[in-house]
Amino acid sequence: MSLETWAGEDGVHLLYADLDLMEVAALRRALGLPTTGVETDADLVLAAVRRWGAEAADRLGGAFAFAVWDGRQQAVVAHRDPVGLRPLVYAHRPGQIVLGGDVRAVLTDPAVPDALDEDMLAAVFLDPLFQPETVGRTALRAVACLKGGHRLTVDADGAREDRTWSPEAFPRLPFRRVEEIGEALRAVLREVTAEAIADAPPGTVGTHLSSGLDSSAVTAFAAEALAERGLASPTAYSWLPAPVGPPEVDQAAVAATAERWGLPLVWAPPTADDILATLTGDATREPHVMHAPNAATLREAEVRGTRLLLSGWGGDEAASFSGRRLVTPHLLRTGRWGPVAERALRDPVEVLRRLRTYRAARRVSGPEPSFDALREGALRGEQDTFARVEWLRQATFPTLAPPPSDPHGYAAWLLRRGHLGARAGSWALTGAEVGIRTRYPLLDRRVLAVALGVPAEAWATRDRLRRRPFREALAGLVPDAVRLGGKREPSWNATLLRAQADALRRVGPMLTPAAVADRATFVDVDRLRAAVRALPVAPTPWEVVSLDGIRYLGIGALLRR
Template sequence: MSAPHALAVRPGDAPARGPLGAAVVCFDDWAGTPGVHLLYADLDLADRARLHADLGTEGTGDDALVVAAIQTWGDDAPDRLGGTFAYAAWDGARQAVVGAVDGLGLQPLGVAETPGGLVIGGDVRAVLAADGVPDDLDEGALAAALLDAAFKPAAVGRTFLRAIRALPPAHRLVADGTGVLTARYWRPETTPVRHFRGIEACGAALRTLLREVTAEAIDDAEPGTVGVHLSAGIDSTAVAAFAAEALAARGLPPPTAFSWLPAPEPGTPPAPDQARVLAVADRWGMDVVWCPPTPDDALAGLSMDATREPTTMWTPEAPVRRAAAERGIRLMLSGWGGDEAISFSGRGLVGPHLLRTGRWGPLIAFALADPRAALQRYRASPIRRARLTAHPPLDVMREAALRGEHATFARPDLLRRADLPESLPKPVGDPRAYLAWLLHRGHLGQRTAAWAQVGTPLGLRYRYPLLDRRVLTFALSLPPEAWLTRRRLRRWPLREATAGLVPDRVRLHDSKAEPTWTEASRQSTEVAAAQFASLAARPGAHARAHLIDIDALGEALSAWSQKIERQNHGQWTRLGLQAVSFLPSSSAPPS
């Protein structure tokens, strides 16, 4: 089925399939059933050769691998699986339902308890399709999102619906008639550290790993059906290059590149970011499909209801989905998530951490190699640390908002009564702990889940080589000095790994900024914001006027669309666009 749906799953039935299906499970139906039986499966496993060797299986699909993993490893199964997954299974030995999501929650899992059973699915709309699951809002989660645009409910085990809980990244569950228990199975910050003889050796090892991971990611794709996101940054260009290399090794044409940037104007030189895209495409003979967002795309994204619809990054990816479907693309590779792991920038934490821990050697070498850059970094580090730590808890934001000192479109009554969730505390000082915090904030899975839910009806799958567990483990194992600035550039592990594969004008570019795309996106969203009156007037929009100050929201977006600056302009804009997405939609827009 291409629409969210719920199915009763009884002994002998096939599992409900994610991301659009949900399993309705009655404990009485399963009582006394022996063995392990999948109830819900949204599986895209990786590192299968290792799994087959470890489990003694051969030639079995992902379903059978998960069943064998549960039978063999029990609670340790999710930690030993590879790839992305969300599953629930009946475990006859426990007479209970067991389940898990992958380490980043890239495949989501929502759970609603019902009398005598559970409803389990990756899409809250599918869970809501089951009888007996109410759709009351979780006002605490809504208030948190209206206070902090970076808040993601799945990170703390919630959704925007009170009856549906999310299983957080790197968690497993056990459920029976007494309730649902969850536990974390992976702590990234405990990854053992490994050392290399210089950044060149680190880059060589990473190149070997990325070749393996990317080749495996496209191994089951039919020729001519592979696409890649291609921006002007190092993450997407690395994935595109490794994919093109792997296809060439099999004698196949390169993937089709899809860029969010607008096409260069005929007869004029391309802008710098467009030129970097073309440089990578020319290196590997890739066709580039330029897919800038349109005002209609922006309006469609704003018209959806983020409490239950997949709104995340709808606007920029909508034209890509259309273009991919027209060209028969069935697998899209993305460089999403590089910033949080293998192309981590250090975020201004590395130097101070090395100073505090007495590891001065790398800093002295850096200062001797480039004294001017070292002095600039030293002067800027207090500002960077202040920016990184300036993220107060939600309770503090609420009090500031009630005093009129924090931007929000939440009604004061909502803020006063809301049961705000506990936010994940941001670690201070330790780069490895900060990396782990980035991985578990929930934003990675929110985007991948949304793209899977809207891509599935089109037959389009997404894969993210830079978020493969093996690549994450590599990144987490690097000592802090691996992230030091060299030659006035950061992100050196990935830069070294792509030497000879990505043109140096891209590989050694000092910024991830894409002004051409930023301007195209701003223009399309401004046009959509100017049509806010039509959004606010649509049927049902004012059903949440007691939660969201719709009049203030309309005024703010109107001012933004007219380029009227205000204090904390960027914060108000982000929160305003998010608040619009929480208005009820009259209907889901087309893909």
């Protein structure tokens, strides 16, 4: 789109929108509209921008990515929700801007070059867990990704981004007891989950259900809300395999939560075909983050008429945040000895064990190595990589912000890191293909305000249990075997590892220079193929993950030809 097309135009005009707003009644009241009405989410966004201008995104709840022409600024202005639950990528050159939900949409403009970003690919092959979206990039040099909680402004002076959301700014709330926090979390989760399913037709709600606290919580609150309205229970979809014989501990936990609420339970583990489809796709263009594990769920949900899935994704970062071993050292550093002394008197062995564990972890792991450090290790032969040496030497890597050492800062860092939006954005795109939305109650801003408003000592281990406030919120809703237990996933880990190994062995013969084409310039295909062939019968998770970069090679293009 040319900026000249809009130059001199007054008013506010919607150019792009991917919207799934929450807190709509409150927004309507703030806009002076009746509580209910015929206005769409797009109408409300336009009204908000006209009313509040640059501050409009602060007034919006839920998931959104949108762009408007704002005549007051003579600029295109784009926003993405705080966590990045809806994707937005763009290509900018002087006087031009192209916007879309993913790289494929932006590339429909023939003026956008499709040259690969060699630096991002080098980063992926050095650290297979790295996602370019987390640093506002994609695998194409000309296409950028607007990060969650950021604003893009494009005018005659160029394009610039600025951060509009700071989770560090959530005020501390006057909680004194863990039980109070549990009650507050329970109340806000009830409110948010009930609203999340309020517009779904009866019988069309489903939930992701694993053996963990987060998905169990969302499932329980959804089942409770539907029961109060006299509606059918949600269908629970689990990535775990169906038990054969006595269930594993994770299968038993899933079954217990489903039985507690009388839920239909669908076992939908990912298959080797699902993983093969991801490996032979093209992650430089297509949504791919956690695509394979969710593929079976989408298939099953589509045939059963589920149109809204609720996920517990993101709970670890805030609602059920564990403190990540940072609480006791932080309290000691800041002179807040009281909570530590109280715990030490109650359970001195546990406090000492926690401190030793923290120190040992810091000694062994230390800070995560930078990409430059990984590169140096690779050049010395100490770091496995399939990137060609000459390519690695000239790559310019992103600088990643290190995590803070205080628990509140760490939680905020996790929320801003970008990995939450990378998965949610990918699922939004793949779900839209089959008419299924996914919502994330634990990442609702009302839940985050409570979760990040607690005092640091609330995250301390108590009675040898972490995440105590969240566990308190689930009393009576989630079976105690799940609520008070730890998360172990033997059946999930074994099933996923088998499927991944099977898919990798099938993809091995496809790894030819012809299939990789011009990307062989960057990757040592012979070495990569040899690593796949040498994969043990029972590989370790890291042996499998280290080969994840295959998905960026686009080898399926040859097969489709």
